[in-house]
Amino acid sequence: MNGNNNHQAEEAPIVLEARGITKQFPGVLANDRIDLVLRRGEILALLGENGAGKSTLMNILYGLYHPDAGEIWIKGEKVTLHSPGDAISRGIGMVHQHFQLVPVMTVAENVILGEEVTKAGGYIDKRDANRRVRELSELYGLEIDPTIEVDDLPVGLQQRVEIIKALYRQADILILDEPTAVLTPQESNELFRIMHDLTEKGVSIIFITHKLKEVLAVSDRITVLRGGRSVGAALPSESTEASLAELMVGRKVILQVDKDDARPAEKVLEIKDLEVLDDRKHRVVKGLNLEVHAGEILGVAGVQGNGQREFVEALTGLRPIVSGKIFIAGEETTDATPREITELEVAHIPEDREKHGLVMPYSIADNMVLNRYYRPPFSRYSILDREEIAENSARLVEKFDVRTPSIYTHAGNLSGGNKQKVIVAREFSRPVKLLIANQPTRGIDVGSIEFIHNQIVAQRDAGVAVLLVSAELDEVLSLADRVAVMFDGQIVKTLPIEEATREYVGLLMAGSEA
Amino acid sequence: MTKATATEPVENRTTATLRRIWRGISVPLVAVLLGLLIGALLLIASGSNPIDAYRALIKGAFGSPVAIQRTLEKATPLIFSGLAVAFAFKAGLFNIGAQGQLLVGAVVAAYVGFSIEGLPAIIHAPLALLAGGLAGALYGYIPGALKTYTGAHEVIVTIMLNYVAINLTDYLADGPWKDPSPTNIVARTPKIFPSASLPLVGNVPSGFILALIAALVVWWLLYRTTLGYEIRTVGLNSSAAQYAGIRVARMIILTMMISGFLAGLGGSVETLGINGRFQPGFNTGLGFDGITVALLGKTNPFGVIPAAILLGAMRAGSSQMQFSAGVASEITDVITAFILFFVAADVIVKKLIRQRGVDDEQVKLSTGWSSH
Numbered sequence: 106m107n108g109n110n111n112h113q114a115e116e117a118p119i120v121l122e123a124r125g126i127t128k129q130f131p132g133v134l135a136n137d138r139i140d141l142v143l144r145r146g147e148i149l150a151l152l153g154e155n156g157a158g159k160s161t162l163m164n165i166l167y168g169l170y171h172p173d174a175g176e177i178w179i180k181g182e183k184v185t186l187h188s189p190g191d192a193i194s195r196g197i198g199m200v201h202q203h204f205q206l207v208p209v210m211t212v213a214e215n216v217i218l219g220e221e222v223t224k225a226g227g228y229i230d231k232r233d234a235n236r237r238v239r240e241l242s243e244l245y246g247l248e249i250d251p252t253i254e255v256d257d258l259p260v261g262l263q264q265r266v267e268i269i270k271a272l273y274r275q276a277d278i279l280i281l282d283e284p285t286a287v288l289t290p291q292e293s294n295e296l297f298r299i300m301h302d303l304t305e306k307g308v309s310i311i312f313i314t315h316k317l318k319e320v321l322a323v324s325d326r327i328t329v330l331r332g333g334r335s336v337g338a339a340l341p342s343e344s345t346e347a348s349l350a351e352l353m354v355g356r357k358v359i360l361q362v363d364k365d366d367a368r369p370a371e372k373v374l375e376i377k378d379l380e381v382l383d384d385r386k387h388r389v390v391k392g393l394n395l396e397v398h399a400g401e402i403l404g405v406a407g408v409q410g411n412g413q414r415e416f417v418e419a420l421t422g423l424r425p426i427v428s429g430k431i432f433i434a435g436e437e438t439t440d441a442t443p444r445e446i447t448e449l450e451v452a453h454i455p456e457d458r459e460k461h462g463l464v465m466p467y468s469i470a471d472n473m474v475l476n477r478y479y480r481p482p483f484s485r486y487s488i489l490d491r492e493e494i495a496e497n498s499a500r501l502v503e504k505f506d507v508r509t510p511s512i513y514t515h516a517g518n519l520s521g522g523n524k525q526k527v528i529v530a531r532e533f534s535r536p537v538k539l540l541i542a543n544q545p546t547r548g549i550d551v552g553s554i555e556f557i558h559n560q561i562v563a564q565r566d567a568g569v570a571v572l573l574v575s576a577e578l579d580e581v582l583s584l585a586d587r588v589a590v591m592f593d594g595q596i597v598k599t600l601p602i603e604e605a606t607r608e609y610v611g612l613l614m615a616g617s618e619a
Numbered sequence: 620m621t622k623a624t625a626t627e628p629v630e631n632r633t634t635a636t637l638r639r640i641w642r643g644i645s646v647p648l649v650a651v652l653l654g655l656l657i658g659a660l661l662l663i664a665s666g667s668n669p670i671d672a673y674r675a676l677i678k679g680a681f682g683s684p685v686a687i688q689r690t691l692e693k694a695t696p697l698i699f700s701g702l703a704v705a706f707a708f709k710a711g712l713f714n715i716g717a718q719g720q721l722l723v724g725a726v727v728a729a730y731v732g733f734s735i736e737g738l739p740a741i742i743h744a745p746l747a748l749l750a751g752g753l754a755g756a757l758y759g760y761i762p763g764a765l766k767t768y769t770g771a772h773e774v775i776v777t778i779m780l781n782y783v784a785i786n787l788t789d790y791l792a793d794g795p796w797k798d799p800s801p802t803n804i805v806a807r808t809p810k811i812f813p814s815a816s817l818p819l820v821g822n823v824p825s826g827f828i829l830a831l832i833a834a835l836v837v838w839w840l841l842y843r844t845t846l847g848y849e850i851r852t853v854g855l856n857s858s859a860a861q862y863a864g865i866r867v868a869r870m871i872i873l874t875m876m877i878s879g880f881l882a883g884l885g886g887s888v889e890t891l892g893i894n895g896r897f898q899p900g901f902n903t904g905l906g907f908d909g910i911t912v913a914l915l916g917k918t919n920p921f922g923v924i925p926a927a928i929l930l931g932a933m934r935a936g937s938s939q940m941q942f943s944a945g946v947a948s949e950i951t952d953v954i955t956a957f958i959l960f961f962v963a964a965d966v967i968v969k970k971l972i973r974q975r976g977v978d979d980e981q982v983k984l985s986t987g988w989s990s991h
Binding site for chain 2 (some may be wrong): 487
């Protein structure tokens with residue numbers, strides 16, 4: 106399929122071209138003379154680590170930023186984009202990583218928002234809107250019910266609404282910003298199918314990502330950005346994950362985690378018949394049993410939404426427990442508060458780093474003591490020791506390779522990978538017996554993933570019991586010593602890593618008893 | 620804006636602090652100038668000479684030691700109520716109830732001031748102050764507790780409690796605590812004993828000095844203690860606060876109590892330093908102006924001081940302006956309103972001075988009804 110598309114793409118006319126795009130931000134050259142060519146009906150993957158300048162470039166193409174230098178040509182015409190409105194009117198549509206949808210409105214209402222069709226008297230013609238959305242979804246194979254409220258849709262379908270929104274505005278150049286970051290593997294595959302269908306209808310797509318597998322699977326051509334520059338173009342047929350990773354990071358990257366066999370010791374975490382409710386008061390953890398030993402990594406594999414989030418929140422004291430018992434290092438923590446659990450030398454890398462893990466408007470220094478500020482040396486008699494906090498932060502920034510201009514930089518100004526490093530640094534900078542890591546590398550760059558994986562393995566080797574929860578099967582399989590498969594609120598099977606083949610675990614994840 | 624590279628010059632703490640201060644004061648400064656500018660246009664439109672009017676305003680506010688004293692007297696309760704509102708903001712709470720807490724503080728301070736005789740001043744005045752502060756704290760406890768235990772939004776509850784406070788203090792001043800002297804026919808408490816009154820230090824009201832100390836203490840509490848760290852964490856990200864082991868509910872109650880304490884102190888100072896008794900109607904608006912002051916001061920404890928002095932100066936100078944320039948004193952209220960407008964709609968000002976990016980610990984006026 107790729108080969109065929111490639112051939113067509115070479116012949117196809119150029120729909121979008123950027124020449125020498127340069128954009129300077131205070132202290133950072135975000136884009137440095139970037140060239141980019143997009144042909145009709147092709148999928149161009151824009152690959153790069155976080156902070157490589159992908160988002161800046163796309164925001165320029167979408168009219169959100171103005172380049173300091175360079176030209177943009179759309180369908181043979183040199184253009185200046187003053188606003189997203191300009192970009193939209195020239196057929197550019199963008200699907201942001203964070204969706205711009207109104208949750209309480211229906212699919213059709215969201216799609217027509219801002220471009221409403223009205224009947225006499227100024228009423229919105231809902232029937233016409235539904236009909237148009239239905240037409241679009243049939244034309245492009247984007248199956249969806251226009252009358253359903255967006256709030257009730259899973260993430261994958263919400264993304265579909267975003268795509269329909271762009272198509273409704275007659276976009277024939279689609280920019281997808283990290284579209285798979287929020288999707289399950291199944292949803293990602295569905296998205297790729299849609300992307301191919303769209304290109305066959307003449308839509309051209311820029312696909313922004315840092316996931317190598319996806320690039321190889323779906324794109325026709327690849328442009329790699331690094332440090333604000335375009336460092337290379339590649340064809341998927343001539344590339345491997347390793348070669349792309351090297352281009353992207355600028356050095357050889359070891360994709361396989363290098364680790365020795367585990368030497369499991371005493372039991373550190375024990376969970377018996379755990380039951381937990383979700384926010385809607387539905388039982389989502391249904392009698393879960395699990396044990397984790399010192400010196401091993403237990404990986405919990407499972408499709409997202411099978412109770413993992415609620416499970417980890419209950420474990421860390423953030424969510425009440427309906428029934429069952431939890432023991433950490435021999436102490437019962439069933440009803441313990443987050444602080445009591447932390448005091449038992451438990452480190453927690455939360456699933457949502459921006460919601461739970463960091464305070465965005467705080468400096469790195471303040472974030473580095475988020476759950477230790479109340480203890481010496483960071484405070485004495487309830488008075489903070491600013492110097493200790495600063496020194497601690499400077500030391501950790503250095504040790505954990507957090508890329509930042511200063512320890513007083515706000516956490517919110519860091520890239521995803523560096524945010525995660527701040528959390529990892531904080532959690533690993535005190536004695537740890539049990540590490541609970543939920544999606545520790547979601548949405549971050551290869552370099553940071555590599556770094557964090559190595560840190561987790563180092564913790565294990567130091568005798569820490571590690572509970573790794575991840576929706577990325579590859580991550581579980583490459584890190585774990587034992588694999589527990591979670592399905593529908595229960596651990597359906599626990600396997601030694603040797604027996605955990607992709608196929609078998611995949612079947613278990615899908616709920617098949619196999 | 621995430622492209623921080625290692626080659627960038629490492630920014631040291633001092634320049635970072637200076638930059639933050641400039642970011643903090645630039646908008647209010649420009650807002651004040653714009654407010655005065657619009658005020659001048661209004662004056663011209665109404666046939667007055669704005670230069671004369673503003674000259675009279677400044678003379679009335681700062682032109683003589685007595686004028687300065689009046690300005691500081693007007694500013695003092697505003698610093699307290701401004702601190703109260705700003706403090707609650709730090710925990711993400713919108714304390715509209717500073718007015719009520721201030722009233723309760725004012726009446727309780729008066730009670731302690733007139734009911735206990737024979738105490739030395741060194742004990743009596745602080746006791747009355749403290750009593751007023753604690754009354755405010757208790758009054759602040761109510762919305763805090765209601766929010767924590769029932770989810771009732773503090774904005775609604777504090778607005779209601781303001782009315783309760785108005786009627787409660789009216790009742791006390793017209794009933795059990797009414798001035799019993801035969802000549803008195805209005806609702807007011809007896810005069811406090813001299814031992815409870817706050818003296819002048821030279822031309823500076825001692826209440827003003829207390830207000831400055833309060834600002835310093837509030838700053839220290841917020842930025843140098845674990846309690847302040849906890850409060851700010853709750854305000855900026857309550858989920859992260861929970862993750863960090865901070866008891867969010869406890870922080871909300873505590874914050875409202877401290878905020879109420881500050882407002883109560885403001886009422887006490889007004890009673891003990893200016894009015895010498897509690898009389899309904901004398902403290903009207905002081906708590907509400909605290910919201911203006913807090914916003915103009917960007918919810919920074921030190922920013923509150925110049926903001927309060929500005930408002931105090933406009934109050935103190937407006938009668939001089941009316942007298943010598945023949946301008947209605949209400950023009951100062953209009954100017955204040957415009958200043959507040961530009962602070963709240965800071966996007967306009969930022970565009971004007973080309974300031975970009977996000978503030979740290981920004982005040983969210985659009986705090987959702989379902990937060991916490």
